[in-house]
Amino acid sequence: MAWKLYYDGGCNLCHASKLRVERWAERAGVPLEVEILQSEEAQKKNYGQAMVLEADRVYQAEDAWLKLMLIAPWGLRWIGWLGRLPGFRTLLAWGYRIVAKYRYRWFGTRACPMPIRPPT
Secondary structure, three states, rough: OOEEEEEOOOHEEEEEEHHHHHHHHHHHHHOOEEEEOOOOOHHHHHOOOEEEEOOOOOOEHHHHHHOOOOOOOOOHHHHHHHOOOOHHHHHHHHHHHHHHHHHHHHEEEOOOOOOOOOOO
16 A cells, blocks of 8 residues: 655755655655645645655654654664654654744745646
């Protein structure tokens, strides 16, 4: 089953992360499709502004990152294993919210045109 990653196409950090995840998926042999959260498809699904991963189920925000750690290089997979611990999970959720809140200020933005809808 192919995974589908939705990311904020207007965020430099998110774009860089998407490129990294694409390399991980290719190395792991996991089919991965990517789409921006600003797309009509993501908007129809009401995915909001946090990263979303459709895999065996829908993962959002830090849960999506923990799932992606399963295909990360060995040096990073330990983060996914730590995510199973209750205290670490709380810290990860807090950290994700902080970075998400300030990502544009810290990492900048990129041009992300809104999809053009076909005439009806």
